[in-house]
Each structure stands twice: as C-alpha cells, then as structure tokens.
Amino acid sequence: MRLDKYISRGRVSDLSSADLEGALVELLDVTVERFPDLNKDALLKGLLRRESTMTTYLGGGVAMPHVRVKMGRRYILAVGRSHYGIRYDSAPESEPVHLVLMLIADEKARDYLQFLAALAQLLKDPAFVESLVKAPDLDTLYDRLFSGFGGVAGKVLPAGQSRLNNVVLREAGRIATAGGCTGLMVFGDVFTGRIRAPKIDGSLKTILVTRKLPEDDGARPGRFDETVQVRSFSSHRLAQLRSAVLVGLTRGFITFKDRLCCIGGLADSNQLDTIVVVDVEKEFSTLLSGHAELLPADVKPEVLERVIAVATELAVEGREGRPVGCLFVVGDEDRVEKLTKPLVLNPFYGYKAEDRNILNPFMDETVKEFSSIDGAFVITGDGVVRAAGALIQAADFNHALPSGLGSRHAAAAAISVAAECIAIVVSSSTGQVALFRRGAMMSLTESKVKS
Numbered sequence: 001m002r003l004d005k006y007i008s009r010g011r012v013s014d015l016s017s018a019d020l021e022g023a024l025v026e027l028l029d030v031t032v033e034r035f036p037d038l039n040k041d042a043l044l045k046g047l048l049r050r051e052s053t054m055t056t057y058l059g060g061g062v063a064m065p066h067v068r069v070k071m072g073r074r075y076i077l078a079v080g081r082s083h084y085g086i087r088y089d090s091a092p093e094s095e096p097v098h099l100v101l102m103l104i105a106d107e108k109a110r111d112y113l114q115f116l117a118a119l120a121q122l123l124k125d126p127a128f129v130e131s132l133v134k135a136p137d138l139d140t141l142y143d144r145l146f147s148g149f150g151g152v153a154g155k156v157l158p159a160g161q162s163r164l165n166n167v168v169l170r171e172a173g174r175i176a177t178a179g180g181c182t183g184l185m186v187f188g189d190v191f192t193g194r195i196r197a198p199k200i201d202g203s204l205k206t207i208l209v210t211r212k213l214p215e216d217d218g219a220r221p222g223r224f225d226e227t228v229q230v231r232s233f234s235s236h237r238l239a240q241l242r243s244a245v246l247v248g249l250t251r252g253f254i255t256f257k258d259r260l261c262c263i264g265g266l267a268d269s270n271q272l273d274t275i276v277v278v279d280v281e282k283e284f285s286t287l288l289s290g291h292a293e294l295l296p297a298d299v300k301p302e303v304l305e306r307v308i309a310v311a312t313e314l315a316v317e318g319r320e321g322r323p324v325g326c327l328f329v330v331g332d333e334d335r336v337e338k339l340t341k342p343l344v345l346n347p348f349y350g351y352k353a354e355d356r357n358i359l360n361p362f363m364d365e366t367v368k369e370f371s372s373i374d375g376a377f378v379i380t381g382d383g384v385v386r387a388a389g390a391l392i393q394a395a396d397f398n399h400a401l402p403s404g405l406g407s408r409h410a411a412a413a414a415i416s417v418a419a420e421c422i423a424i425v426v427s428s429s430t431g432q433v434a435l436f437r438r439g440a441m442m443s444l445t446e447s448k449v450k451s
Contacts, residue, residue, distance in 0.1 A: 003077075003118060003149035010034060011078040012142045015100065019087045021048065024065060027078040027102045035076065043067060043104065054355055054362055055090035057097070061133070062123045063088055064361075066103040066116065075115060076104040081133060081141060098133045099123070113359035113383070114302065120361030121229075122148055168263060168272040173200045176261035179277055183207055183254065186224070187238060187264035190272060197224045205253070207260075209244040226253045231312050237274045238264045243308060243444045245280060246435070249294055250301035256281040284442070294437060296420045298381035299331040304422060306358050307379065308433070308444065310367055311424050315431045315445060319372060325428025327376040327408050331421040333386055336378055339418055340390040343375045348385050357383040376411065376423075394418035401441065412436040 011030050017023045024047050032040045046067040050056065056065045078101075085096025101119065105112050123129060128148055135141035176184055181204065188195045188210035197206045208224040211231045228247045230240040241262060248254030258280045265273040284294065295301065307328050318324050329336055347370055348356045356363065358379055367377065367385070375389035392411035395418075401409055405427075412423035416436040423436040424444075433445045 003115075003122070004146050006075045006077045007079070007142070007145055007149055008034070008077075009139070009142045011076075012138055012145065013078075013080055014138065015080040015082040015086065017082075017086060018084075020051070020063070020065070020089075020097075020100075023080055023082070023086050023100050024048070024102060027080050027100065031076060031078045031102070031104070035071075035073075038069075038071065038104070043069065047102070056362060057088055057090040058120055058123055058361070059095070060124065060126055060129055061085070061091075061095055061098040062101070062129055063091070063097050063099070064101045064103065064116070064119060064123065066105065068105045068107045068109075068112065070108075071104070071106050074106050074109045078102045078104075079141075079145060081135075081138075099129060113354070113357055117306070117359055117361045165270075165272045168275065169198045172261055172263045172275050173198065173204075175275060175277065176200070176204055179261065180259060181261040181277065182258045183260045185209060185241075185244065185260050185262040187240065187262070189240075189267045190265040191270050192268050204261075207244075207248065207253075209240050211240070226251075229309075231309060231316065237266060238262060238276060239445065241276075241278070242283070242442065243312070245278070245283065246294075246308070246444065247301075247305050249280070249284070250304055252301075254280060256284065296331040296381065296422060298420075299422065300382055303358060303379070303381065303383040304330060306383070307424055308435075310358070310364060311426050311433050312445065313364075314368060314371055315426045315433050318431075319368060323428050323431055324368075324371050324426065325408055326371040326426050327392075327412055328379060328424045329376050329390075329392075329412075329415055329419075329421055330379045330424070331381045332419040333378060333380045335419040336415060336421055337386065339394040339415060340376070340378060340387075340392055342387065342389060343391050344373055344389040346387045346389070347373075348387060353384045356385045358385060359383045371426075376415075409434065409436075409441070413439050413441065 013026065013030055015023045015026055017026055024044055028040050028043055032038050046069065047065045050067055051065060057063050080100040082098050085098055088097045091097055131144050132141055135144055172184065183205045184200055185207045188208050205225045207226045207228060209228045209230060211229065228244045230243045230247065245254060260278045260280065262276045262278055263272055265271050295304065307330055311328060314324050314326060354360065370388040373389040375391050377388050378386040378390050380386060392415050394414040401413060409425055412425045413436050415421060416423045417439040425434045432443055434441050434443050
C-alpha cells in the first residue's frame with residue numbers, strides 16, 4: 001500500500017508541547033490551515049475519545065492517534081517530532097514519545113484497517129524510526145518519511161556480491177526454464193543490503209520473500225512482481241517457504257498448478273547457496289483433501305495472513321520470556337460458536353468491531369496478552385475477534401495426529417473438520433506453528449531450536 005501520497009511537507013513539524021493533547025493541537029493547527037472545512041474541536045475530541053478507549057501507542061517511542069470522520073478525502077496524515085519526548089499515559093516512563101503520526105480518515109474508507117496496519121508495520125522498524133527522530137532538519141525528516149512511505153521494493157544487492165551469487169542466480173534461471181517452473185522465489189533476508197529482482201528470460205513471475213521489506217505497489221524496473229512479508233522463524237535456509245507459498249495462494253498470485261524455483265541461503269550471510277524446486281500442489285496436497293480451494297469462502301486472505309503473523313510472533317517471542325501456546329479459529333464463526341463454550345468472561349465483548357479486528361495494529365498486544373488464557377480465539381472471516389478463552393467441543397475420531405501433539409492440536413483438527421474454518425496452533429513446548437484445514441495439519445514453521 002502506497003502511503004507517500006498522503007504525506008505533505010506542510011504537515012511535518014517539530015513539537016513544542018510536553019503532553020499528547022498539546023501535540024494533537026499543534027498537528028491539528030497545521031492540518032486545518034490546509035483543510036479549513038475540518039472542525040478542529042470535533043477532531044480533537046474524537047482523537048482524545050479514541051485514546052481513552054484504546055491506546056494508540058505503538059511502542060518504541062511512536063504514537064499513532066487516529067480518528068474517522070465524514071470528509072471529502074480518504075486520509076490525511078500529520079507528523080510531529082519531539083526532541084525531548086512527550087508524556088504519554090500508555091507509554092512506559094523509559095520510552096518517551098518522540099514521534100506522533102496523526103491520521104484522519106474518512107468514515108467510508110474501506111481499507112482503513114489495512115492503512116493503519118501498513119503504517120504500523122513501517123513504524124515498528126527501530127532503524128527507520130531512529131532515522132526520523134535524528135533527522136537534522138524537517139526537510140530531511142520529510143524526505144525520509146516520503147521515501148519510507150513509498151516503499152523500496154527495488155532493493156539492490158550489496159556491491160560486494162560474490163561471483164558465486166551471480167552463478168547461483170544464473171543457474172536458477174536455467175533450472176527454472178528447463179524444469180517448467182512458473183515462478184522464481186527469492187528469499188531476501190539472505191542479504192543485509194538491498195536486492196533487485198534478477199533478470200530472467202521468459203515469463204517467470206518473480207516473488208520476493210522477506211521479513212522486513214515494506215509492501216510496494218509501484219512498477220519500476222528491477223522490482224519484483226510480488227512481495228511477501230513473512231517473519232523468519234529461524235536462520236535455517238528457506239524457513240519461510242511454506243508460509244510464503246500459503247500467503248501467495250490466499251492472495252491469488254500463486255496457484256496449485258505452479259512450480260516454483262526457490263533461491264535462498266543463510267539469513268544475513270550475503271551468500272546464495274540453495275536452489276529448491278517446489279511443486280505447490282504436492283506440497284499442499286494434504287490440506288486440499290480432494291478439494292480445489294484451500295481458503296474458506298468467508299475468510300479474507302489478509303485476515304489469515306495477519307493471524308499467521310501474530311501466531312509466528314508469539315512462537316518467536318513468547319510472553320515475558322516464556323513460550324506460549326495458543327489456538328486461533330478463523331471463519332464460519334456461527335458454526336464454530338455452536339461448537340464452543342466460554343471458559344472465562346469474554347474480554348472482547350462490547351467493543352466495536354473495528355476496535356477488535358485482528359487487522360487493527362493496536363490489537364497485536366491485546367491478542368498476545370490474552371494468548372495465555374486457556375482456550376481458543378474465535379475470529380470471523382473478516383477479522384473481528386469474537387471471543388478468547390473458548391473451549392472447543394467438536395469431536396473428531398477419524399484423524400490420527402503425529403505423536404507428541406496434545407489437546408490443543410486435537411481441538412484444532414476437530415474444529416477444522418466440524419466447521420468450514422482454518423485453525424492455527426502455536427505449540428507451547430516446541431514453538432511450532434501449524435495450520436489445520438479439514439483435519440489435515442501442515443507445519444508452517446519447524447520446532448524452535450535454540451542456538
């Protein structure tokens with residue numbers, strides 16, 4: 001999602017206020033000056049009311065207050081930087097807020113949550129945030145914002161790329177062509193620098209898989225046809241492969257008939273050393289179970305993608321230094337709710353659907369905190385979290401699970417048979433993330449191996 005067209009040099013300023021309300025007033029002043037049809041007082045009340053309902057602190061010294069109103073534009077962004085830091089009730093004392101991005105959105109903007117998520121994803125990069133806070137002047141700050149918001153998918157290989165890398169890329173192209181491949185998948189986390197799409201003869205689509213590259217929908221030379229953001233679970237070669245293919249399937253730019261030539265190596269090694277050819281249908285045949293579709297009809301691709309991301313983050317990080325096991329059930333919520341009962345009072349009851357949507361970036365910490373509750377998260381196909389701590393009461397006697405898996409995996413298998421849904425499990429013992437569809441299990445990550 002391109003964000004650069006919503007940022008203006010006139011709405012980038014240094015803040016003098018020491019608290020959030022004062023900072024918002026400053027940002028609203030420069031905004032209303034450009035858009036006098038906006039009601040400053042109403043906007044301020046709306047922003048503060050939103051803050052009282054759910055914090056807009058992202059962490060790392062960044063806040064993203066936002067509000068939806070009726071207006072003739074989709075989005076307006078204003079950015080304020082504080083050299084000394086401002087007081088923010090939701091931020092730890094050790095993390096003064098140095099960057100405030102105020103977002104005003106039209107109440108009819110359909111991709112509002114996706115827009116918030118794209119902003120939040122970019123602003124969770126500590127290096128990017130630090131470059132903004134330490135910019136020598138506002139012109140430089142604006143230039144860095146504009147560049148970052150535009151996305152930089154045309155990344156260039158390090159100048160010192162070895163001859164072996166060139167050989168691997170060349171031979172991968174030959175293997176892909178001779179082997180009847182339809183796509184070339186490059187795992188970009190191999191490089192600490194930037195990577196440009198390789199020049200391949202023929203009609204091969206090029207796909208970049210990375211944990212850190214902002215999404216971009218530009219079309220300049222050297223860009224990959226598609227970019228998949230999947231967090232790397234380990235330093236193992238091609239560790240993101242299954243998750244990346246699954247994302248491609250749900251988005252539609254990869255099909256079950258595709259054969260992919262995948263190129264990778266050890267993360268941050270700057271050295272390509274692995275070529276793997278993957279037949280997508282064979283790789284995912286267990287999940288298909290004779291059906292043509294993988295994704296339930298009511299589940300949006302971006303919702304499943306986000307649930308997988310949260311599950312993987314829990315597997316990698318745990319909570320408070322301890323591994324956390326949890327279960328997410330996505331789709332066919334009416335049927336699922338008939339097969340569950342609450343173990344605890346529902347912590348999501350009574351909140352607006354928008355505030356408890358998994359696509360809302362401010363839900364991340366909430367979901368992670370409630371992941372320690374026994375039971376499952378029940379999530380609608382469009383991302384609304386209906387409940388946490390739900391006990392699955394579906395019975396399935398026809399699927400034998402691999403040895404060593406416990407009740408959480410059994411419940412995931414059962415509910416995925418009884419309802420037209422997808423279940424995702426994080427193992428508390430191994431950190432493995434697994435997806436269940438129609439009772440069949442596919443591991444999206446390997447068991448966590450401590451280095």
